[in-house]
Amino acid sequence: MNLFKQVRKEPLWQDEFSIHASDERYVSRRQFTKFLVLTSFGMFVGNVWILMRSLLSRTSVLPEQKICSSSQVPVGGVWLFRYPTEKDPCILIRPDDQTYVAYSQKCTHLSCAVYYAREKNRLECPCHEGYFSVRNGDVLQGPPPRPLPRVMLERRGDNLFAVGMAVGKET
Amino acid sequence: MAAQPSPTRKHGLTAIDGALALIALLLIVQMWLLTATLESYLAGAHEAALPAAIISAILFIICGALYLFVVRVDSEARTESDKTKPNLV
Numbered sequence: 001m002n003l004f005k006q007v008r009k010e011p012l013w014q015d016e017f018s019i020h021a022s023d024e025r026y027v028s029r030r031q032f033t034k035f036l037v038l039t040s041f042g043m044f045v046g047n048v049w050i051l052m053r054s055l056l057s058r059t060s061v062l063p064e065q066k067i068c069s070s071s072q073v074p075v076g077g078v079w080l081f082r083y084p085t086e087k088d089p090c091i092l093i094r095p096d097d098q099t100y101v102a103y104s105q106k107c108t109h110l111s112c113a114v115y116y117a118r119e120k121n122r123l124e125c126p127c128h129e130g131y132f133s134v135r136n137g138d139v140l141q142g143p144p145p146r147p148l149p150r151v152m153l154e155r156r157g158d159n160l161f162a163v164g165m166a167v168g169k170e171t
Numbered sequence: 172m173a174a175q176p177s178p179t180r181k182h183g184l185t186a187i188d189g190a191l192a193l194i195a196l197l198l199i200v201q202m203w204l205l206t207a208t209l210e211s212y213l214a215g216a217h218e219a220a221l222p223a224a225i226i227s228a229i230l231f232i233i234c235g236a237l238y239l240f241v242v243r244v245d246s247e248a249r250t251e252s253d254k255t256k257p258n259l260v
Contacts (some may be wrong), residue, residue: 167215
């Protein structure tokens with residue numbers, strides 16, 4: 001099968017810089033094709049990168065971390081912390097006496113920090129007016145495409161611990 | 172009056188243009204695939220990552236095969252036309 005067999009055996013410089021003007025059209029098309037194929041390779045690498053990230057995040061177990069003592073958060077109040085890494089700001093909310101919920105503080109639209117609007121009992125993103133439910137992190141209004149990632153909490157005595165993250169599905 | 176290109180050259184350019192159009196089309200599909208995979212990954216749907224990577228690999232292989240085809244057609248057409256050109260040396 002000789003479909004892809006190269007029949008020309010000239011030096012590269014002679015091939016790329018032909019003395020015949022009519023060959024330029026061929027050279028420019030070939031170089032553009034090469035550029036497109038390299039772009040295609042870039043797209044493939046991007047997909048492989050996502051696959052690797054996906055596999056790694058499946059196998060990794062998030063650490064447990066003490067957030068605060070439950071008495072430190074007043075009813076209607078919030079406590080800011082970082083979980084699972086120092087680059088992930090989260091917000092713990094106490095909407096009523098016995099309920100504690102925590103979410104990632106990064107809006108799922110463009111990562112602005114969300115805050116708790118106590119009088120409306122919802123999380124609000126000030127950048128583009130995206131609103132999230134305090135009950136489950138669902139999008140109530142605005143451009144965010146996904147609910148806020150939820151921090152799984154565990155209460156041990158008087159202390160609150162973060163034990164994992166639950167990512168919401170796309171709306 | 173400019174010389175008309177030989178039939179081999181003309182057909183060669185047409186074939187290359189066709190292959191280029193096909194590669195561009197595949198590239199658009201690949202871009203969409205990457206965007207959709209990233210969106211679903213960020214939404215927590217990790218099961219889409221493996222099929223997307225496989226399809227992307229297939230598209231890249233097809234693009235690579237088309238590139239080799241372009242190189243071959245280009246090479247053949249220019250070799251053919253060299254025979255009709257005056258010897259400048």
